[in-house]
Amino acid sequence: MQKVILSLLAITGIYFVSCTSESGETSEICFETEVRPIISSNCTLSGCHNSIDKVSGYDFSTYEGIMHAVKPGDHSTSELYKVLIHPYKEKPPKPFNPLSEEQKITIAAWIEQGAKYNPNCVSKPCDTTSVTLSRSVRPILNLYCGSCHNSSSPQGGVDFRTYENLRIYIDDSTLTYSINHINGFAMPKNSSKLPACEIGIIQKWIALGAPNN
Numbered sequence: 298m299q300k301v302i303l304s305l306l307a308i309t310g311i312y313f314v315s316c317t318s319e320s321g322e323t324s325e326i327c328f329e330t331e332v333r334p335i336i337s338s339n340c341t342l343s344g345c346h347n348s349i350d351k352v353s354g355y356d357f358s359t360y361e362g363i364m365h366a367v368k369p370g371d372h373s374t375s376e377l378y379k380v381l382i383h384p385y386k387e388k389p390p391k392p393f394n395p396l397s398e399e400q401k402i403t404i405a406a407w408i409e410q411g412a413k414y415n416p417n418c419v420s421k422p423c424d425t426t427s428v429t430l431s432r433s434v435r436p437i438l439n440l441y442c443g444s445c446h447n448s449s450s451p452q453g454g455v456d457f458r459t460y461e462n463l464r465i466y467i468d469d470s471t472l473t474y475s476i477n478h479i480n481g482f483a484m485p486k487n488s489s490k491l492p493a494c495e496i497g498i499i500q501k502w503i504a505l506g507a508p509n510n
């Protein structure tokens with residue numbers, strides 16, 4: 298596995314920032330908690346690769362759909378990765394933010410590891426002690442709700458970039474409804490629910506009064 302990292306480093310010229318366990322072994326990248334959120338947050342927006350619009354024939358709202366753009370074990374020939382680094386076809390297109398280098402590496406490494414649907418894969422223990430907005434909740438919103446609600450062209454006009462804006466959806470309870478898929482609300486849009494751990498962290502922060510900490 299070290300070899301994979303080295304070749305990724307060589308190809309992309311960027312650092313492999315995560316995915317190494319304490320023992321120094323590269324750990325398995327989890328589809329549900331690491332790969333799916335990046336793809337559903339950035340590629341399944343309306344007018345893009347969701348089950349209704351299927352732009353270019355791609356529906357990235359399911360694992361099977363994603364696999365149509367993946368050659369397991371070879372990220373450099375996988376369409377899913379190629380468009381991320383393409384000089385002028387870079388995805389997602391403007392005005393959406395491009396993926397971060399870390400997100401590109403996560404996708405590349407997952408493909409190199411065989412692009413497995415590994416439902417029992419555990420990426421990290423669930424820590425719900427001392428939950429704060431900046432350390433616990435923001436990273437979840439960035440990963441799962443990402444370019445839809447954190448950009449200058451927010452989907453549905455719902456913009457989470459400032460605390461005041463985020464507070465609107467806490468106070469009217471739609472944040473709680475949407476992550477729990479209740480009362481007709483369901484987010485992330487066109488994707489499955491957040492993992493139980495992530496929902497628990499957000500709920501705990503809201504229960505503490507949703508402080509701006």
Ligand code: HEC
Pocket residue numbers: 337338339341342343438441442443445446452453454455466471472475476482483484485486487491
């Ligand atoms: C693929 C794009 C996309 C992603 C990812 C996404 N949303 Fe949304 N969100 C929308 C759109 C579009 C709307 C407008 C309502 C609709 O079309 O369902 C919306 C509306 C909302 C609303 C307002 C209530 C409502 O449903 O009208 C809340 C709250 C919300 N989203 C929370 C979230 C949270 C929390 C996440 C991440 C866990 C998330 N969204 C991820 C696209 C997205």
